[in-house]
Amino acid sequence: MDYCWVLSLFAFVVVVVVVSSVNAIGRVDNTSFYDNYHLTWGFDHALLTNQEKEIQLSIDTSSGSGFESNALYGSGFFHIRMKIPENNSSGVISTFYLSSTPSSSDHDEIDFEFLGNNGPPYTLHTNLYTNGQGAREQQFRLWFDPTKQFHSYNLLWNQYQIVFFVDNVPIRVFKNSTENGASYPSKPMHIVASVWGPSWTGHINWSQAPFQAHYQRFHVDGCVLNDYDIPKCYSSKYWWNNNNLWKLNPQQRGSYQNVRHNYLTYDYCSDRSRYPEPPPECQFNQ
Numbered sequence: 001m002d003y004c005w006v007l008s009l010f011a012f013v014v015v016v017v018v019v020s021s022v023n024a025i026g027r028v029d030n031t032s033f034y035d036n037y038h039l040t041w042g043f044d045h046a047l048l049t050n051q052e053k054e055i056q057l058s059i060d061t062s063s064g065s066g067f068e069s070n071a072l073y074g075s076g077f078f079h080i081r082m083k084i085p086e087n088n089s090s091g092v093i094s095t096f097y098l099s100s101t102p103s104s105s106d107h108d109e110i111d112f113e114f115l116g117n118n119g120p121p122y123t124l125h126t127n128l129y130t131n132g133q134g135a136r137e138q139q140f141r142l143w144f145d146p147t148k149q150f151h152s153y154n155l156l157w158n159q160y161q162i163v164f165f166v167d168n169v170p171i172r173v174f175k176n177s178t179e180n181g182a183s184y185p186s187k188p189m190h191i192v193a194s195v196w197g198p199s200w201t202g203h204i205n206w207s208q209a210p211f212q213a214h215y216q217r218f219h220v221d222g223c224v225l226n227d228y229d230i231p232k233c234y235s236s237k238y239w240w241n242n243n244n245l246w247k248l249n250p251q252q253r254g255s256y257q258n259v260r261h262n263y264l265t266y267d268y269c270s271d272r273s274r275y276p277e278p279p280p281e282c283q284f285n286q
Ligand SMILES: *[C@@H]1O[C@H](CO)[C@@H](O)[C@H](O)[C@H]1NC(C)=O
Pocket: 030, 032, 051
């Protein structure tokens, strides 16, 4: 019994170590912000530090701030490290997401949004748009304090699945189930990040400002795409398209089910007041 326990703990540690090193693919990230990104708004509310290996975005009553990738991508394993604002930041939203041309009415988008808080629980909001249609929200209660340290937030996007990871734990899966009538993101997307205070989140206590979010790790594992020929980005020469990433492995499935069971606080798939019938993709993403 004890022996088994030690053995499974050992196996878990091995898996975690292997998974983390695969994500970092043996590279120490020394990429500067400007190698892959540029600021898009709130230029005087952004501060690069640590030899441009880290950026701080602030929001106060005059402005928030944001950046995006120089390139558009058609697949990848997108990764950022992020620390969200401290203080009582209710009403402030910090984001990391992928988005095709946002103004178009048929845009695709894959979102991580941190809703500001008055202390725990800390809510991570996710959403996914295809052809301009969103309303696919899932929310999670985080099992750590995201304001205190940097944590990893990753998005895997290949032809088979989109997976949202928090510290390498898969929290959300969106499978390509187009054959069963669902839709799937298919447009080149920028990587975007921002700190802002949209009116719909309600009152912000500005006496607590400025609210500051920090981002690190500007290396990008993605397939650059300058046209709409997305199959180019499904090539097996990109490691995130390999068949070991077409679905969750058994260990990831275990973590995924654990998160859904213990930390999922809202799921559009089970909201019968909005969707009398669950949308077609729901049954494939369990
Ligand atoms: C990392 O980048 C900095 C400046 O951008 C440079 O001075 C340093 O030598 C680099 N370190 C490595 C290990 O490449």
